[in-house]
Amino acid sequence: MRFTFAKKSRAESSKSRLPVWKKIGLSAVVATIALPSWSAYASEASDRLQQVLDILSTSHVSGVTEEALSDAAIKAMVDSLNDPYTEFMDKQQWSQFEGSLARNYVGVGILISHTAEGVYIEQVFKDSSAEAAGLQPDDIIVKVNDTDITPENAKDVATYITGEENTNVTITVLRGAERLVLTMPRKAVSLPVVESAYLDGGVGYLKVYSFSDDSDEQFTEILEGFQAKSDFRSLVIxxxxxxxxxxxxxxxxxxxxxxxxxxxxxxxxxxxxxPVNIVGGATLPLPVYVLVNENSASASEILAGALQDYKVAVIAGTNTYGKGSVQSIYSLSDGSKLKVTIEEYLTPLGHPVNKVGIKPDLVLEGGMNQLLQVLRLAGVKEFKVEKNRSVVTVNGMQVDDSLPAVEEDGKLWVHSRVLAALAGAELKWVPEAQGVELIVQGKAPVLLSGSQAKMVGDYLFLDAAAFAQSFPGVKVEGTLNQLALGASAVN
Incomplete structure (x- = not known):
């Protein structure tokens, strides 16, 4: 199979796409292909299989059905391949697979988080059932329908809330001292596949959650919006x-x-x-940075690998997942699907991806550290990182990265890499001092050790107040659940 991608104009719709497509995901790289009739594969082996099905379905004392035997036989054949990416999906499983790709589900439209205080609402999606019913961010969920939420079942709250479309769910929340009981319908919810922000310094930021049917169109539209700005200087993907x-x-x-x-x-x-070719593409004569981690897989690795091979972008973060095989989807007569590994893919320069991944040009550990360092490289000069419970923003942009901090010994401790990134400092472990040396170009190194440094699990945390004294450009305000870190431009 050969595929060619010509750069689309904004007027082109998804209906104009190629009639044959491939899906590339952590669990699938697939192409939809019509399955030839069973007779095309007729053989002595298939005849024997049918005979066994007939005998067991008509003679076995259990009364097992031919459908159940057929499903079991298919599963056994697939399992014998020892390939996690080849699988059989019934109609319901296929629908769930497509929904996960498009980030669709049936629920009320809220994002929840778990804290020591309980399960609370982090975000209420616009135009959702939850918004219409009156749920608000920071509401603590204490009951779903007739089920009280306890520490033992808190992990199951999302399961209690989701369900069949157009059925109702009743959610009881605490809002301050007030207890509210709200009933709302479950509806189809579409999570964003691309989110963006435009930051000071002319830095465009694009977060791609999934390579769905229209994510490339959203991506291109946002990118064109960035390009229309006179101060657009760099891009972070x-x-x-x-x-x-x-x-x-x-x-x-x-x-x-x-x-x-x-x-x-x-x-x-x-x-x-x-080969899969790009024809009539464009170039972007600006610095481009691509953030990846160990969960960036398949289509993410295809995009990152191509941009790296052609030296279009700097790849930063950690080694990617290593999902470099291609699956085709075959449609069966009853609407079920068979996903079969048919190919391995390589980067444009022939580098393998399967079980290897993409090695970043710039290795960075830790989510918040990765983001801050790359944004600084891209041109962001000043930072304000805020944490409200588990909701974290960077320069007003809500991010998925956590802000690792703890309160112990009457002090606020923040992960050493995060503080170093805010200060624009290089971090160097000094074993004899059981501390770290922080180096900013053109300035004397700063050593934080003893009571100023603390191991929390496997990670080094620093006394935030002591750090701010050593680096006046860094400001620390608030407490663990209401925390603000600021950093002025590094000279």
Whole structure:
């Protein structure tokens, strides 16, 4: 199979896409292909299989049905391959798979978080059932329908709230001293697949959660909006924790940066190379940074690998997942699907991805540290990181990264890498002092050790107040659940 991606104009709709597509995800790299009739595969082996099905379904004392036997036989055949990406999906499983790719689910439209205080609402989605019913951020969920929420079942709250579309769910919350009982319908909810922010310094930020059917169109529209700004200086693409999606979506995103080149090479069981090409793409003459981590997989690795091979972007973070195989989806007669590994893919320069991943150009550990360092490289000069319970924002932009901090010994301790990133400092462990040396170019090193440094589990935390005294440009305000860290421009 050969695929060519030509850069689309904004007027082109998803209906104009290629009739054959591949999905590339942590659990799938798939192409939808019509399955030939069973007779095309008729053989002595298939005849024997049918005979066994007939005998067992008509003679076995258990009364087992042919459908149940067929499902068991398919599962056994698939399991015998020892391939986690080849699988059989019934109609319901296939629907769930498609929904996960598009980030769709049936619920009320809230994002919840777990803290020592209980399960609280972090975000209420716009135009959702939850918004209409009156749920608000910071409400603490204490009951769902007739089930009281306890520490033992708190992890199951999302399961209690979601359910069949157009059925009602009653959620009881605490809002301060007030107890509210609110009933609302469950409806289809679509989570965003691309989010963006435009930061001071002319830095565009694009967070891609999934390579769904329209994510490339959203990506391109936002990018064109950035390009229309006179002060646009650099771009950050965040692919961390993105498990993949449609190959064509990754291809069209790549066409914003790459002209007339190979996107990936695919290698079949016979060793045949079927390149996937980009035709009529564009370039972006600005610095581009791509954030990846160990959960960036498949389509994320395709995009990151191509931008890295063509030296279009600096890849930063940690080594990616290493999902470099291609699956095809075969539609069966009853609407079920068979997903089969058919190819391995390589980067444009022929680097393998499967079980290897993409090695970043700049290795950075820790989510918040990764984000702050890359934003600084991209041109952001000043930072304000705020934490309200588990909701974290960076320069007003809500992020998925946590702000690792603890309160112990009457002090507030913050992860050493985060503080170093805010100060624009290089971090160096000094074993003889059981502390760290922080180095800012052109300034004397600062050593924090003894009572100013503390191991929390496997990670080094620093006394935030002592750090701020050593680095006047860094400000620390508030407590553990209401925390603000600021950093002025590093000179």
């Amino acid at each position: 965040d692919l961390r924790d993105n498990p993949g999606g449609l190959l064509e979506s990754a291809g069209y995103m790549a066409s914003n940066f790459i002209k007339d080149s190979v996107l990936i090479h695919t290698k079949t069981r016979n060793g045949t190379d079927n």
